Each structure stands twice: as structure tokens, then as C-alpha cells.
Amino acid sequence: MSAPTARQVWLLHGSLLAVALVFPFVFSSSFAVNFGVMALFYAFIGQSWNIAGGYAGQLSFGHVVFFGAGAYASTILQMRFGFSPWFGLPASALAGALVGWVIAFLSFRAGLKGSYFALITLAFAEVLRIVANSVEITGGGLGMLIPAKRSAANFQFPERIGFYYLILALTVASIAVAVWLKHSRFGAQLAAIRENEDAARALGIDVYTEKVKVMILSGAMCGVGGCFFAQYFLYIDPIIVFGVDKSVEMLLVSMIGGAGTVYGPLIGAVLLAGISDATRALTDVQGLSLVLYGTLLVVIIAFLPNGLIDLFQRWGRRRRHPAEKEGS
Amino acid sequence: MDATILLAAAINGLLIGGIYTLVASGLTLIYGVLHIINFAHGSMLMLAMFGVFFLLTKAGIDPYAALLVMVPAMFALGYLLYRGVIGRFSSGKDENILLITLGLSILIENLALMFFKGDTRTISVAYSDKMVELGPLLVSLPKIISFVAAMVLCGVLGLWMQRSDTGKAIRAVAKERMGARLVGIDVDRVFAVSYGIGLATLGAAACLLMPIFYVSPTIGHVFVIVAFTVVVLGGMGSFLGAVVGGLIVGLTESFGGLFLGESLGQIGISLIFILILLLRPSGLFGAGR
Numbered sequence: 001m002s003a004p005t006a007r008q009v010w011l012l013h014g015s016l017l018a019v020a021l022v023f024p025f026v027f028s029s030s031f032a033v034n035f036g037v038m039a040l041f042y043a044f045i046g047q048s049w050n051i052a053g054g055y056a057g058q059l060s061f062g063h064v065v066f067f068g069a070g071a072y073a074s075t076i077l078q079m080r081f082g083f084s085p086w087f088g089l090p091a092s093a094l095a096g097a098l099v100g101w102v103i104a105f106l107s108f109r110a111g112l113k114g115s116y117f118a119l120i121t122l123a124f125a126e127v128l129r130i131v132a133n134s135v136e137i138t139g140g141g142l143g144m145l146i147p148a149k150r151s152a153a154n155f156q157f158p159e160r161i162g163f164y165y166l167i168l169a170l171t172v173a174s175i176a177v178a179v180w181l182k183h184s185r186f187g188a189q190l191a192a193i194r195e196n197e198d199a200a201r202a203l204g205i206d207v208y209t210e211k212v213k214v215m216i217l218s219g220a221m222c223g224v225g226g227c228f229f230a231q232y233f234l235y236i237d238p239i240i241v242f243g244v245d246k247s248v249e250m251l252l253v254s255m256i257g258g259a260g261t262v263y264g265p266l267i268g269a270v271l272l273a274g275i276s277d278a279t280r281a282l283t284d285v286q287g288l289s290l291v292l293y294g295t296l297l298v299v300i301i302a303f304l305p306n307g308l309i310d311l312f313q314r315w316g317r318r319r320r321h322p323a324e325k326e327g328s
Numbered sequence: 329m330d331a332t333i334l335l336a337a338a339i340n341g342l343l344i345g346g347i348y349t350l351v352a353s354g355l356t357l358i359y360g361v362l363h364i365i366n367f368a369h370g371s372m373l374m375l376a377m378f379g380v381f382f383l384l385t386k387a388g389i390d391p392y393a394a395l396l397v398m399v400p401a402m403f404a405l406g407y408l409l410y411r412g413v414i415g416r417f418s419s420g421k422d423e424n425i426l427l428i429t430l431g432l433s434i435l436i437e438n439l440a441l442m443f444f445k446g447d448t449r450t451i452s453v454a455y456s457d458k459m460v461e462l463g464p465l466l467v468s469l470p471k472i473i474s475f476v477a478a479m480v481l482c483g484v485l486g487l488w489m490q491r492s493d494t495g496k497a498i499r500a501v502a503k504e505r506m507g508a509r510l511v512g513i514d515v516d517r518v519f520a521v522s523y524g525i526g527l528a529t530l531g532a533a534a535c536l537l538m539p540i541f542y543v544s545p546t547i548g549h550v551f552v553i554v555a556f557t558v559v560v561l562g563g564m565g566s567f568l569g570a571v572v573g574g575l576i577v578g579l580t581e582s583f584g585g586l587f588l589g590e591s592l593g594q595i596g597i598s599l600i601f602i603l604i605l606l607l608r609p610s611g612l613f614g615a616g617r
Contacts, residue, residue, distance in 0.1 A: 059426075110606040115365045115426050119556055120605045126553055126598040134592035141591070244549060248434060255427060287441030287545075294434030301427050302417040 004316065013175075016263075020168055024161050031277075033160045039266075039273035040167040041228065045246075046253035046265030047174040048221035053251065054259035055181050056214040057194030059114070062121030063222055063250050065103070065128055066096040068241035070223025071230045075144050076137060085146075085155035088227045096223020097216045099128075104215035108208050113197065122247070129242035143237025146230065155231045163232055170228065171266070174221055178262045190214055194260070222250075252293055256300050258307025267308050271296075332464050337586045338579065339467055345578020346475035347537055351551055352558035353482050353570045354529035360565025361502045361522040364414075364425040369555055370548025371433040372527050374440060376402055376534035377543040384451050384538075391453065392473070395535045402531030407524035415519055433548065440545035448544040456539055474536035479571075481532050485525070486567045498522055502565065554581075557601040563611030572612060576600075 004012075020040075024033050045067060052058045073095035074088025083091070107120050132138045150158045157163055181187030189210050192200040201207050230236045240246075249272065257268030272293060279289040304310055351373060358366045379398055383389040389397065409432075417428055458469035489495035500508040501518045509515050541547075558577050562569020577597055585593035604611060 061430075106602075106606055110609070112605060112609065116605060116609060118426065119365070119560075120602060123553065123557075123598045123601045123605075127595060127602070130592060130595045130598065134589070134595075248430070251427075251430075252434075285442050286446065287438035290434055290438040291442060294431045294436075294438060297431035297434065298413065298417075298428055301424050301431065305424065 004320070013179075017172065024164050030160055033164055035273055035277050037160065037164050037167055037232065038276075039270045040164070040171045041225065041232075042249060042253050042269035042272050043266040044167060044171045044174050044228075045222055045225035045250050046257070046269050047171070047178060048218050048225060049250035050254040050259055050261075050265045051177065051181065051221065052214055052218035054254055054261070054264065055178070055187060055194070056190040056211060057260075058211060058215065059118045059251075060121040060247070061118040061244075061251070062123070062125035062247050063218075064242055064244070064247040065121060065125040066099055066219040066222035067226040067229070067246055067250075068125070068128055068132065068236075068238075069095040069099045069219075070226030071236045071241040072132060072138055072226075073223070074227040075146060075230045075236055079144055079146065080137060084153075085231055086153075088155070088231070089224060092223040092227035093220040094223070096226070097220035099124075099223075100215040100217075100219020101212065103219075104212040108211050122244070125242055125244075125247065129238045132238040132242060138238070141238060143235060143240070146234040148234060156234070163228075167228060170224060175262060175266070177217070177221070182262060186210070186213070191260075252297055254307075256293070256296055256307060258309030261307065261309050264307050264309045267312075271308070333586070335463075336465050337582045339462065339465060340471075341579035341582030342575055343467070343471040343475045343578070344581065345575040346478040347533055347574075348551075348554055348558050348577050349482055349571050349574025350478040350529055350533040350536070352555045352562070352574055353485060353567060354526035354533075355555050356559045356562065356565055356567065356570045357485075357498075357529075358523055358526035359559065361498055362519055364429070365556075366523075366526065367426055367429040367552070368433040368436065369526075369530070370550075370552035371436040371440075372402070372406075372548075373530045373534060373551055374543065374545060374548040375405075375436055376527075376531045377538055377541075377547065378440065378444060379531075380534045380538040381449055381451060381543055384453070391451065391535050391538045392477075395532060398531035398535050399528045400531075402534075403524040403528035405524075406527030407520045409527075410520040410523035414523065415516060437545055437548060444545060446545060448542045450542045451538055453539055468540065470539040474540060477536050478533070481529070482567065482571060485529070489567070494518075494521060553601065554597055557597050557604075560601060560604050560609070560611055563613040566611065566613040569611055569613035 020036075023036055027033070027036075045063075048066070049060065049063050052063075053060055070092030074085065074092040077083040077091050078085045078088060103121065103124050107117055112120055133141050138144065148156065150156045152158070152162060157166075181190065189200070189205045192203060192205055193207055193210060197207055226241060229241070253268030253272050254265045255268070256271065257266065258264030272289075275292050276289040279285070279292070300307060351369070355366055355369050358364065358369075376398055379401065380391050380394050383394045383397060384391060413432070414425065414428060417424070455469055459466040460469050460472060489499060497508070497513045497518050498521065500511075500513060501515055501522075505515060508518070554577060558570060558573040560573075561576060562571070562573030577600065580596040580600060581593070584596035587593070588595070
């Protein structure tokens with residue numbers, strides 16, 4: 001087996017970006033652009049999960065805790081303190097990073113890992129959901145409605161296409177982070193921690209610090225996703241932004257596409273958005289898309305533990321080396 | 329604050345804690361033997377509750393009589409699910425099993441949403457609103473029945489684990505997998521039986537819960553965190569821990585609601601969960617990780 005050359009990799013990045021750039025011109029219906037926005041949105045928050053869950057092996061069941069922190073931080077600043085919604089982007093990154101730091105500090109200090117870490121993130125998300133549901137500044141269970149005032153200066157693009165290019169830029173940035181992790185020292189340390197924490201420690205890696213750093217990074221990205229979500233839908237409430245569903249979706253797109261890979265979350269996200277739009281267009285049966293997705297998760301873990309991206313990679317290898325046998 | 333109110337909150341907390349104990353005993357058994365965290369526990373309970381609901385509405389079977397149907401049915405479901413899906417794919421890592429049970433729970437929950445819609449359903453039986461005088465308090469009869477039955481069932485399960493051959497085999501596998509295999513125990517069968525018993529406790533819990541609770545496709549969420557909290561608090565794999573943990577969690581919920589209000593009151597359970605994981609992950613009665 002030989003890895004693709006650097007030139008081939010850049011060709012892949014470039015052609016994917018070109019496709020994404022022209023997509024809303026080729027398919028300009030609002031249905032298609034909405035599909036693009038949702039696919040990229042899931043790719044973005046999926047990548048934030050993937051940075052922690054895939055690259056560093058810190059499986060989280062409550063990643064929504066960062067998402068909701070970002071969504072509420074930016075919306076509260078805008079609605080209660082009159083800040084520009086654009087200020088919400090850095091503010092939500094900061095909120096997500098802060099929550100990431102607190103959770104990582106507490107959990108990794110206590111030595112939690114594996115399933116225990118997954119469960120404690122879920123509990124933290126539950127705590128913030130209950131707080132958001134109970135205090136006044138968040139609007140409680142009623143949530144917060146951002147009044148519609150369509151202008152780009154107000155983070156409400158008159159055309160959907162504005163949202164499309166914004167989320168595209170965020171997704172490209174998240175993919176750049178993933179590529180950087182793949183090639184950097186930090187990324188290599190995370191991979192070592194993922195594969196075997198004790199061995200990584202024996203090699204002199206400061207396991208605790210690296211894990212805290214990656215949770216801060218992942219939390220910041222996911223927080224920005226929350227800010228984008230709030231501005232796109234103009235409404236948030238505790239169940240939407242702190243509920244289990246979003247956590248599960250982030251995890252699903254990464255796991256199904258391929259956790260710990262650069263393009264895994266994107267593949268999973270396009271599939272999730274596609275299945276969700278297709279089932280909604282064909283039937284009005286509630287829950288069908290997640291039935292398909294839940295089945296896919298079980299099947300993938302059973303038969304394709306590296307995710308769908310494995311299929312692409314096998315196909316790519318065969319194309320480059322037609323004579324080579326599978327797995328050689 | 330009036331002492332009667334405090335007493336009422338304590339009684340209510342203990343009564344609901346009994347059900348939590350029953351739900352958590354299955355989870356703790358599955359963890360203790362298989363070392364897997366059954367994330368599908370909540371959705372399996374939901375499934376069993378719909379079973380009880382339809383047995384009453386379609387076939388007219390009383391929820392308590394439904395125990396005779398639901399317990400074996402859930403056992404069979406668990407046994408087959410383990411043989412067919414979970415065990416088959418469990419060769420990999422602990423995280424993979426967690427993800428498979430997560431996938432199953434997404435699947436079951438959304439199948440329920442497809443067929444039953446998102447509505448909340450309740451049942452009404454003759455004794456639904458019956459009250460019993462308990463000193464200065466009026467306590468709901470089905471709640472008392474559910475508590476007593478949950479405690480009896482937990483006791484029976486504990487005794488059975490101590491005395492019966494299968495129970496001994498289960499405990500042997502939990503302690504020492506390889507050793508159990510060497511003395512001729514069919515370990516895979518024990519795994520499947522344990523998973524089956526874990527779900528059978530949910531069948532029982534569903535029958536006891538339906539007269540006092542409601543069911544909807546997402547009801548599992550309500551119980552997932554609670555059940556995990558009970559299990560972690562008591563110590564993963566410990567039955568005594570599940571009983572004590574269940575009662576503590578029930579009391580926490582009840583007093584939390586009393587002092588902090590309906591909404592903020594729920595926070596107590598999650599905080600206990602976090603604190604126990606951070607400070608004493610082996611729980612009150614656990615043997616360490």
C-alpha cells in the first residue's frame with residue numbers, strides 16, 4: 001500500500017473546494033442551498049467532535065454542551081446587552097473553549113476516560129440544559145427568539161447564499177485544523193494518547209495537558225457552530241441546543257464518515273443531510289431518517305469500523321495500483 | 329417549612345426510588361458481567377412500557393398481570409439481541425459496544441416515533457387514583473405497590489444470583505472470565521442470559537411504572553441519566569449499591585423539586601452523577617475499576 005502523493009492530496013482539497021464554491025450557482029433553489037448549509041453545518045460541528053473524539057480518542061456523548069454554551073453566549077450578548085451578532089462568533093468560541101477547559105480540567109484530573117468520560121460529558125450537558133431552562137437571562141424553557149432584521153451587518157443575510165458561504169468558510173477552516181492535526185507534533189501526540197495512554201506517557205507526552213488542549217480547541221469550534229445555528233434559525237431553546245439529539249448527530253456524522261480522518265465528518269454530514277432531506281421529501285413519517293442513520297451506525301461499527309471513508313480509500317488504492325491485491 | 333411536607337417529599341422520593349432501583353439493577357447486572365455500558369437501557373424501558381400500554385388497551389390485560397408476559401418477553405428480546413447483534417460485534421473495543429448500544433437506542437426510539445408518533449400516553453385503571461392513609465399523609469396506592477414489588481423483585485433477583493446454578497455461573501463469569509471458561513461454563517451463553525435478565529428487569533419496571541407514569545418515544549431519556557446515576561452512585565455491578573443508590577436518587581429528586589422548584593430541581597441528579605464520577609468513580613459499594 002502506498003499513500004497518495006502530496007500533489008494528489010492537494011488536488012483533492014482543491015477540487016472539493018471548487019465543487020463547494022460553485023454548488024449554490026448550479027443548484028440555486030432554496031431547497032438545494034438549504035441542503036448545502038445543513039450539510040456543511042453538520043460537517044463543521046461533526047469535525048469539532050472529530051477533533052476530540054476521533055483524533056484524540058476522547059469519546060464524548062455530550063458535545064452539545066459546547067454547542068449550547070456558544071449559542072447562548074452569543075444570543076444573550078446580542079439580545080440582553082445589545083452587542084452586534086457578529087461579535088457572537090468570537091464570544092461563542094470563547095464560551096465553548098471555557099466550558100471545554102472546565103470539563104477537561106475536572107474530568108481528566110479525576111482520570112476519567114473511555115465510557116466514563118463519555119457519560120460525564122452527557123451529565124454536564126444535562127446540567128447546563130437544566131440551568132438554561134431555569135434562569136431568567138436565557139428566557140427559560142421558552143427559549144430566545146432573535147427578531148428578524150435581514151441585513152448582512154446584522155448577521156442575517158438577505159439571501160441564504162450568504163449563510164452558505166459563511167458556513168463553507170468555517171468548514172474549510174475546520175478541515176484545515178484537521179489537516180494540521182494530521183501533520184503536526186500536537187496531532188501525533190494526540191494519536192499516541194488515543195492508541196495507548198500509558199505508552200504515550202512513557203514516551204514523555206504530557207497526556208493531561210494535551211487532552212485539555214484538545215478539548216479547548218474542540219469546544220471553541222463547537223461553540224462557533226452554536227452561534228451559527230442561532231443566527232440561521234433565529235431561535236434557540238434549552239432542548240434544541242443542549243439536548244441529546246445534537247450530541248448524537250455530531251458523533252454520528254464522524255463515526256459514520258470515519259472518525260479520526262480529515263474528510264470523515266464531511267462524508268457523514270452530506271449523507272445525514274441527504275437522508276434527512278430525502279425522507280422528508282418522500283414521506284411525512286417522523287423519525288425515519290434517524291432510523292436509517294441508527295441502523296447505519298450499527299452496520300458501520302460491525303463491518304466498516306473505520307467509517308465510510310474506508311470505501312473511498314480502498315477504491316483510491318485500487319485505482320492507483322490496479323495490480324495490487326486488497327490489503328497488501 | 330411544615331414537617332408534613334418534608335415527610336411527604338421523603339415518602340415520594342423513596343417510592344419513586346424503588347422503581348429507579350429496579351431499572352438500575354438491570355443496568356448494573358449488565359455492566360457487572362459484560363463490562364459494557366448498555367446505552368440502550370432507556371429505550372428498552374420505553375419499548376417495554378409501550379408493550380404494557382398496548383397489552384392493556386388492545387388485549388385488556390392489567391399492567392400487574394402483564395408482568396407474566398413482559399418479563400419473559402423482554403428476557404427473550406435481550407437474549408436474542410445479544411446473540412444476534414451485540415455479542416456478535418463485540419469483539420472490538422469497549423467504546424464500540426457503547427456505540428452499538430447507542431445505535432440501537434437511536435433505532436428503537438425512532439422506530440417508536442414512526443409507529444406511535446410523539447404523543448404522550450397514559451393508562452387509567454380502577455386503582456390509578458386510589459390513595460392510602462399513611463399517618464398524616466395520603467399516598468398513592470399504585471406507587472406503594474410499585475415500590476414494594478420493586479423491592480421484592482430486587483430481593484428475588486439477588487437471592488437467585490446467590491443460590492441458583494445460573495446465578496453462580498453469572499457471578500463466576502463476572503469475577504473471572506477466563507477461569508469460568510476453564511471450568512466449563514459456556515461464557516457466551518452467560519453473557520446472553522445476563523443481558524436478557526437485564527432487560528427482563530425493565531419489563532418488570534415497565535409494568536410497575538405504567539399505572540403511575542406516562543409513555544412516549546423519548547421517555548427513555550428521562551431514565552437514562554437517572555439509571556446511570558444510580559449505578560455509578562451505588563458502584564457499577566453492585567446490587568446492594570443499586571438499592572441504596574436508587575433510594576438516594578429518588579430522595580434527591582424529590583427534595584430537589586421541593587427546595588429548588590420543578591425545573592431547577594432536576595439538577596441534583598446530574599450533579600450527584602458528576603461528583604461521584606469525579607470523586608469516587610467506584611461508587612459507594614463498588615470494588616474499584
